[in-house]
Amino acid sequence: MEDILIRCTSNDGSIRLFCCTTINIVEEARLIHNTYPVATAALGRMLTAGSMMGTMLKSEKDSITLQINGKGPIGSIIVVSDISGDVRGFIANPFVDLKPNDKGKFDVGGAVGTDGVFTVIKDLGLKEPYIGQVPIVNGEIGDDIASYFVSSEQTPTAVALGVRLTQNGTVNSAGGFIAQVMPNADEKTIDLLERNVLNIKSVTDVIAENGLKGLLDRVMNKIEYTVHEKKIIRYRCNCNxxxxxxxxxxxxxxxxxxxxxxxxxxxxxxxxxxxxxxxxxxxxxxxxxxxxxx
Ligand SMILES: [Zn+2]
Structure with missing residues (x-):
């Protein structure tokens, strides 16, 4: 099965939502970079976000680079995407092994570290690229990206990113969503979205059980929406x-x-x-x- 990205908006114009599965993308990244589990999770979350943020670009010539470096054992992670949503990534130290955090999950925050910045570089074909930078919130990546959207783009944003692995470290579920509140949004719709987002305990469980459509239905529960785009996304490098x-x-x-x-x-x-x-x-x-x- 291929990885899919969906872009939609609520019918009242209050919310725009990007959601995707990235099981193949993260597995391919794992094979290329030989990542240990916590590094697979960290790189996978960045790739998932990078793909969705790529599709937010306006022109085919534009590209977006996300970079995080919190001086943790992983060092920096860099991902690059474009309007296609295809994405590629690099991790400085893939061989990081950490115990699960107190919630029993991969300690991505501990691996990434919190002493540094999350950077977004957009090459929009202008003389200078756009560069947005925010201090790292907790290194878990989802919160760091939400913080970027609030501070640098003044857009209230909910972000959930997840990677789930099998016992032997292969990827068995991955994906996420970015839900953004548009200017002049309806308060009732915002309340519904907040409730829906809080109700989703694990995006990877939802994807594993009900697929991408299941995730979309959960985020947009009781909110009418229209899908504008649905496409296949891949791990793709453009070196030559x-x-x-x-x-x-x-x-x-x-x-x-x-x-x-x-x-x-x-x-x-x-x-x-x-x-x-x-x-x-x-x-x-x-x-x-x-x-x-x-
Ligand atoms: Zn390459």
Whole structure:
């Protein structure tokens, strides 16, 4: 079964809702990065949020990057998405092993840490990217993203993100929702939404039992809504040889010369998908010429 993202609004215009399943996306990320369980949960929550926030963009050329670093053992997590909702991610230390927290859940907050910031970078094709930053609330990611929407975009937002694993660490449920209150929203609808959100104890249980439609029905219980978009989302990297060649050129003449003299070749590994790109001596000399003429 594929991962699906749904975008809808309440019929009275008070709420817009994004919800998705990310079981395959998080499992693929786990396989690429070889993450331990708590790291799978942390990266998975970021990927889930990144996908939904990607689909909030306006143009196909735009992209969004979410970054969190709370000086915890995981280091930073970076995810990148675009309007398609396809997403890719990187985690600095995938081999973090922590005991469950006092609620018996993955201690994502402990793994991420709370001494730092959550950053959103939107490349909207303008001269400078938009950068929004908020202090980390608790490192659990859902609350940090809600805080970002309230402080940086002035939009009251409820966020729930979840990843559930089997005993041997594979992903068996993942997904979440972002529900936003629109300007001039109806108080009654807001009350209903708040109640519905509080009633959902675990998004991963709802998804496992009733699928994405089940989650949608729970968040929008007693609220009339219209679905505007329903699409398949994937883990997708857009690296290619050309991009990595540009990265090498950007190292500059001196550094490229050093690589040629000391190593005679170069192997670059994409941080998001682990694809390897080899450059032999002749290719590096070609790159050096491009750097000189840059
Ligand atoms: Zn890649």
């Amino acid at each position: 040889r050309d991009r990595l060649e540009k990265a090498l050129i950007a190292l500059g003449e001196e550094n490229i010369r050093e690589i040629i003299e000391e190593q005679g070749q170069a192997e670059l590994v994409c941080h998001f998908c682990n694809n390897k790109y080899q450059f032999n001596k002749e290719e590096l000399e070609d790159i050096l010429n491009k750097a000189i003429n840059d």
